[in-house]
Amino acid sequence: TMLGVVTTDALVASDVWRKMVQIAVNRSFNQITVDGDTSTNDTVIALASGLSGSTRISSLISHEAIQLQACLDAVMQGLAKSIAWDGEGATCLIEVSVNGAENEADAAKVARSVASSSLAKAAVYGRDPNWGRIACAAGYAGIPFQPNKLRISLGEILLMEGGQPLPFDRAAASNYLKKAGETHGTVGIHISIGDGAGRGQAWGCDLSYDYVKINAEYTT
Amino acid sequence: MSSSVSEASNYITAAPIFLPDGPWKQIPGGVTAAKGFKAAGLYGGLRAKGEKPDLALVACDVDAISAGAFTTNVVAAAPVVYCKNALDMSKTARAVLINAGQANAATGDAGYQDVIECANALAKLLQMRPEEVLIESTGVIGHRIKKDALLNSLPKLVSSLSSSTEGADSAAVAITTTDLVSKSVAIESEVGGTNIRVGGMAKGSGMIHPNMA
Numbered sequence: 001t002m003l004g005v006v007t008t009d010a011l012v013a014s015d016v017w018r019k020m021v022q023i024a025v026n027r028s029f030n031q032i033t034v035d036g037d038t039s040t041n042d043t044v045i046a047l048a049s050g051l052s053g054s055t056r057i058s059s060l061i062s063h064e065a066i067q068l069q070a071c072l073d074a075v076m077q078g079l080a081k082s083i084a085w086d087g088e089g090a091t092c093l094i095e096v097s098v099n100g101a102e103n104e105a106d107a108a109k110v111a112r113s114v115a116s117s118s119l120a121k122a123a124v125y126g127r128d129p130n131w132g133r134i135a136c137a138a139g140y141a142g143i144p145f146q147p148n149k150l151r152i153s154l155g156e157i158l159l160m161e162g163g164q165p166l167p168f169d170r171a172a173a174s175n176y177l178k179k180a181g182e183t184h185g186t187v188g189i190h191i192s193i194g195d196g197a198g199r200g201q202a203w204g205c206d207l208s209y210d211y212v213k214i215n216a217e218y219t220t
Numbered sequence: 221m222s223s224s225v226s227e228a229s230n231y232i233t234a235a236p237i238f239l240p241d242g243p244w245k246q247i248p249g250g251v252t253a254a255k256g257f258k259a260a261g262l263y264g265g266l267r268a269k270g271e272k273p274d275l276a277l278v279a280c281d282v283d284a285i286s287a288g289a290f291t292t293n294v295v296a297a298a299p300v301v302y303c304k305n306a307l308d309m310s311k312t313a314r315a316v317l318i319n320a321g322q323a324n325a326a327t328g329d330a331g332y333q334d335v336i337e338c339a340n341a342l343a344k345l346l347q348m349r350p351e352e353v354l355i356e357s358t359g360v361i362g363h364r365i366k367k368d369a370l371l372n373s374l375p376k377l378v379s380s381l382s383s384s385t386e387g388a389d390s391a392a393v394a395i396t397t398t399d400l401v402s403k404s405v406a407i408e409s410e411v412g413g414t415n416i417r418v419g420g421m422a423k424g425s426g427m428i429h430p431n432m433a
Contacts (some may be wrong), residue, residue: 001323001358002424003395005278005316009255010416014285014311021287025432029289034428040325042291042430043300043356045316047284049256054414064412067243071409071418074240079422082235082403088426093238116429186238214398215426 001039002029002083006075010068011050012057019060020069021046028076031108031202033116034087035211044076084115084203089210091181094124098138099199100151100192106143107200110193113141115204124187125206129173131159138191145193153190181206228261228273229389235401244409250388253406253419256281259387260380261394264373266321266366267359273394275370276318277377279346283312286354289432297325299355302335306351314352317342318395319370320423322363334367341371345378358397358423392421399425 012020025044050056057065085093096115101107114120117137123130131152138150148163155176157168180187187206239246252259257280264275288307290300306313317338324331335355343350357365381387392404406419 001397001427002422002430003318003356003358004420004422005251005318005356005391006418006420007251007254007257007278007280007284008416008418009257010411010418012285014287017285018287022289022433025289025430029422029430030432032428032430034424034426036429037427038293038429038431039291039323039427040293040295040361041297041300041323041356041358042293042432043303044289044432045303045313045354045356046287047257047278047280047313047316048287049254049280049282049284051255051282052411052414052416054416055412057411067409067411068416068418070242071244071407071411071416074242074244075405075407075418075420078237078239078405079403079420081238082401082405083422083424083428085238086235086399086401086403086425087428088398211426 001041004029004044004079006046009049009052010054012048012068016057016060016065017048020072023069024072024076027073028080031112032080032084033112033204034084036116081203084205087205088214089208090205091208092184092206093186094189094204094206095186096189096202098191098193100194100196101198102196103198104200107198110138110141110143111200111202113137114189115202118207121204121207124177125208127174127177129154129159129170129177131165134189135160138193149194151192155188228393229386231272231393233401235403237405244407247406247408248385249406250392250404250419250421251278252383252388254417258381258383259391260377260382261390262377262380265369266319268321273390274320275373275377276391276394277315277381278391279315279381283314285311286313292431292433295326297323297357298327298331298335299324299357301332303354306354310351312352313354314348315342315346316354316356318356319365320395320397321359322365323359323361324357324365325361327364331364334365337367338370342374345374395423399423
């Protein structure tokens with residue numbers, strides 16, 4: 001289960017605030033995954049006191065609303081990433097960035113599909129730069145794209161371009177994963193699926209033996 | 221039964237927070253950074269084992285504009301159903317009560333009654349309307365909350381409310397379950413030329429694939 005409480009002293013109208021919060025949740029908490037299980041209790045509550053004395057925001061497209069939305073997105077993304085970073089049994093955070101999609105929602109869906117893949121997560125834990133599993137998880141996301149437009153890199157290391165697997169320094173790629181695991185750092189998976197303007201991110205973590213151990217003991 | 225707020229905030233370390241770049245600066249304080257907010261977290265005897273804080277409260281001095289996003293799992297927990305109803309009834313809220321240990325999910329009508337009783341008891345203490353009190357729960361699914369322990373801890377929880385960073389940090393610890401770290405962050409930025417603050421806390425480590433609406 002994830003729970004969140006967000007507070008602000010900005011002054012904002014109720015209907016605008018409720019829309020802003022859902023947009024921010026879609027760009028943050030709804031883009032994380034640890035085990036693919038959607039809890040019975042997931043909740044984010046967001047409260048705005050209005051005590052900052054700022055201009056009252058009554059339109060979602062006003063300049064002030066765009067500024068406040070960016071702040072809300074940032075705080076929720078920071079918290080969402082810390083949940084994925086602290087995933088049960090995790091040794092590293094996995095950040096999947098997708099671009100070239102038709103729109104933000106499509107990119108987000110592909111990103112989350114890859115971040116949710118148990119096989120991709122296990123490969124990261126095994127320090128295996130398994131681009132095939134990443135391509136597979138992008139392919140079953142339910143978003144159509146030209147396979148010959150698929151581009152995948154792991155950190156700075158290009159693994160696939162134009163749908164063609166590339167020769168790459170396997171030891172360097174494995175070391176990139178190993179270092180992230182040793183420092184509880186971040187593994188960056190960058191995917192391009194075409195020429196569209198849509199881009200999105202998702203966050204997850206690697207899948208370790210400890211995940212099973214923790215959850216075999218935590219019983220109802 | 222209730223540990224002090226300062227002890228609570230040191231129970232587990234804080235997660236590193238990776239904020240995206242932007243026209244803001246990170247400041248201390250989490251949920252209490254924004255004007256008008258106080259928080260507290262303490263051990264109320266709800267957890268199955270150990271004495272890590274397990275009860276948190278975030279309160280606002282004024283009627284705060286409220287919003288919520290909730291699981292789309294159809295076996296929604298009692299606090300989720302309760303909050304959705306409360307947000308339908310009122311555009312504002314004044315407090316969020318969070319318990320860790322029992323999820324109060326799959327607990328039927330009795331579980332829903334527990335939520336009502338806790339909200340009413342806190343509303344009375346804070347002298348506000350019950351629908352201005354929102355509730356979140358996390359922990360083992362299928363178990364009802366240890367209501368007596370929770371109700372007995374409310375006076376101490378309310379008197380521990382603080383607008384300090386410690387208040388926010390103790391609340392962030394008290395909402396954790398299998399988390400290894402607490403999650404709390406705040407930023408300051410400008411909106412329309414005025415300085416505003418946005419802060420928050422979260423928990424989560426397992427059963428994580430949110431689809432909230």
